[in-house]
Amino acid sequence: MTVRTRFAPSPTGFMHLGGVRTALYAYLFAKQNNGQFILRIEDTDQERYVPGATEVIYDTLRACGLNWDEGPDIGGPVGPYVQSERKATYMPYAKQLIASGHAYYCFCTKEELEARREAVEAAGGTWKYDKHCLHLSQEEIQAKLDAGVPYTIRMNAPTEGETSYHDTVFGDMTFQNSEAMDDMVLIKQDGMPTYNFANVIDDHLMGITHVMRGMEYLSSTPRYNYLYNALGWEIPTYIHLPTVMRDATHKLSKRDGDAFYSDFIDKGYLTEALVNYLALVGWNPGDDREFFTLPELVEAFDVNRLSKSPGIFDVDKLRWFNAEYIRRMSPERYLELATPWFDQVLGGKNIDYRRLAELMQKRTEIFSQVPDMVRFLAELPDYTAELFDNPKMKVTPASAAEALALCGPVLEAVPEGEWNGEVLYDRLNEAIAAAGQKKRPVLWSLAAALAGQQNTPGGATDIACLLGKAETLRRLGVGANRLQNA
RNA sequence: GCCUCCGUUGUGUAGUGGCCUAGCACACCGCCCUCUCAAGGCGGCGACACCGGUUCGAAUCCGGUCGGAGGUGCCA
Numbered sequence: 001m002t003v004r005t006r007f008a009p010s011p012t013g014f015m016h017l018g019g020v021r022t023a024l025y026a027y028l029f030a031k032q033n034n035g036q037f038i039l040r041i042e043d044t045d046q047e048r049y050v051p052g053a054t055e056v057i058y059d060t061l062r063a064c065g066l067n068w069d070e071g072p073d074i075g076g077p078v079g080p081y082v083q084s085e086r087k088a089t090y091m092p093y094a095k096q097l098i099a100s101g102h103a104y105y106c107f108c109t110k111e112e113l114e115a116r117r118e119a120v121e122a123a124g125g126t127w128k129y130d131k132h133c134l135h136l137s138q139e140e141i142q143a144k145l146d147a148g149v150p151y152t153i154r155m156n157a158p159t160e161g162e163t164s165y166h167d168t169v170f171g172d173m174t175f176q177n178s179e180a181m182d183d184m185v186l187i188k189q190d191g192m193p194t195y196n197f198a199n200v201i202d203d204h205l206m207g208i209t210h211v212m213r214g215m216e217y218l219s220s221t222p223r224y225n226y227l228y229n230a231l232g233w234e235i236p237t238y239i240h241l242p243t244v245m246r247d248a249t250h251k252l253s254k255r256d257g258d259a260f261y262s263d264f265i266d267k268g269y270l271t272e273a274l275v276n277y278l279a280l281v282g283w284n285p286g287d288d289r290e291f292f293t294l295p296e297l298v299e300a301f302d303v304n305r306l307s308k309s310p311g312i313f314d315v316d317k318l319r320w321f322n323a324e325y326i327r328r329m330s331p332e333r334y335l336e337l338a339t340p341w342f343d344q345v346l347g348g349k350n351i352d353y354r355r356l357a358e359l360m361q362k363r364t365e366i367f368s369q370v371p372d373m374v375r376f377l378a379e380l381p382d383y384t385a386e387l388f389d390n391p392k393m394k395v396t397p398a399s400a401a402e403a404l405a406l407c408g409p410v411l412e413a414v415p416e417g418e419w420n421g422e423v424l425y426d427r428l429n430e431a432i433a434a435a436g437q438k439k440r441p442v443l444w445s446l447a448a449a450l451a452g453q454q455n456t457p458g459g460a461t462d463i464a465c466l467l468g469k470a471e472t473l474r475r476l477g478v479g480a481n482r483l484q485n486a
Numbered sequence: 487g488c489c490u491c492c493g494u495u496g497u498g499u500a501g502u503g504g505c506c507u508a509g510c511a512c513a514c515c516g517c518c519c520u521c522u523c524a525a526g527g528c529g530g531c532g533a534c535a536c537c538g539g540u541u542c543g544a545a546u547c548c549g550g551u552c553g554g555a556g557g558u559g560c561c562a
Contacts, residue, residue: 179489188560195562219557314497317512362525443521459521
C-alpha cells in the first residue's frame, strides 16, 4: 500500500507556522515512504473567503520545498482538490447516511437553536443538539422539503457505548459516545459540507492512508470514525501532532504578528533555517544533530519520535539557526542577499559592498538588522564628546583628543593608492608605538570618531577603508572639533 | 462545568527500572582571543511539578493532587 498524506489548509490569506510544520511532517512522512503528498484546499466556509489566499499557500509550500504530487494547480487522479469545487460530491453520501439512519434532515433555525441552547445553559446544563428533528415523520420532512424550508443534515450520533481508536503519537484513545458524540452538522444550509464531513469524504475518496493534523482533532476523531464505519470505509491511520505554542499558555497566534511564515521572511529569516527549526519543534532525531536539509529530514524523520507535549516556538533559537545558516553560506550568496538591505541606507553611496559583506556576514543574525548596523557609513551620526567616555577601553574625551591628533597626520600621509587595511594598520601601529601609546584605546578612539558610535562591525582600519581617505579625514576633523568644544 | 491530552533546567529536548552525582543545543553569566562589536575557544549557572505507593533500586511503573493545553460551532 502506498502511503498518501495530505495537507489541507483553509485559505485564510496567511500561512501559519503551525500549518507549515504540519505540512512539513506530512511531506516528510510521505516521501520517506516513497508515497504521495497531496494538497487540498478546504474552503467550505464561504464567509471566510479571501481572494488570493491559495496563492499564498502555493508560494509558501514551494518556497519551503514541500512540493505536492497532486493538488489544485497540477491536478491528479482524484480531483478536484478544492472542496468548493467538489460541492456536488458530498450530498449523495449525506443522503446515503440518511437512508441508513446515520443522518437526518434538520429544519431548526439558528434562532430556535440559540433559544434552546440558552434555556439549557441557564438551567446549568450542557447544550448538545436535542435530536429535535430526528423525530419528524416522513411526510413532515417531505412537506418542508417541498416548501423549500432551509435545512441542514445532521449526523445521528449514538448516545451510548464507547469508541476507541489508536493514534500513532498519543496511543490508545477511548471516549464515551455520550460525551464525545453529538449530532454535528454534515451539510450546511448553503449546501456546503462542514469540515467535519468533507474531511472524511475527501480523505477516503483521495485515498489518504495517514491523517496528520493538529491534536485539537483528538477528541472529534470518534465522530469521524463513526462516519467511516457508517459508510463502510476503512479508517486511516491517525497521527495527531502536538500544538506549536507562543509561550506556555498561548498558541502562536495572528495577534502577535509572529505567527505567519511571511512575517519571518519579511524580517530577513531564511526559509531553510525556518524549516529546519520548525522540524525540531515537537520532533527530534534521537541524537545530537540539529542541522538538516530537507532531504536529510526525509531520511531522519520518524513519527515514533514525535512529542506528545506542546512545543514553544523559541524565536531566540530560530535566530541562532538563522545566524548559523548565514555564517555557513558562501560569501557570494551573502553579498547577494545582503545587497538590498545595504541599499536601503547606502544606496547611491560609494561603498565597497563586497568588503562590507565580509565584515557583516558573521555579524548578521537576521537581515532586517543590517540597515541599522551599516547606516553610520552613509551618514556620520550626530554625537557629543561623551561618545569617547569609555572606561572599559580606558578612553576619556581627553585621551581621545590625543589619539585623534596622533592618527590624523599618519592617515593624511598615506597616499590614496595605498589606502588599504594592511597599510593603515601597520602605519598606525608604528606611530602609536613610537608615541609610547597603547594600541587598543587609540584605535578604538579612531573607530568611534569615524563611526560616530561605540560599536561597529569591523575595526578602525576597516571603517577607514570603507569610508575612503577623504571621508575618513573629514570625520576625523569632526571628531577633533567635538572634543575641542567639549 | 464536562471530556481528552500533556507535565525533565528560562526554551527545545535526550532519557523506555540500575550506564543519571540526569546528556545536548539555544538563552544567560564569566574567562580567553581580539583595533570596538561580533565570530571562535574554554568554563559556569540551571530541571525530573507535588504527594503517596510498587521495587533491592524510579525521571522512567501505579494512584492521587496541582498546573497547563485542547475540545465542547451551520470555523477549520
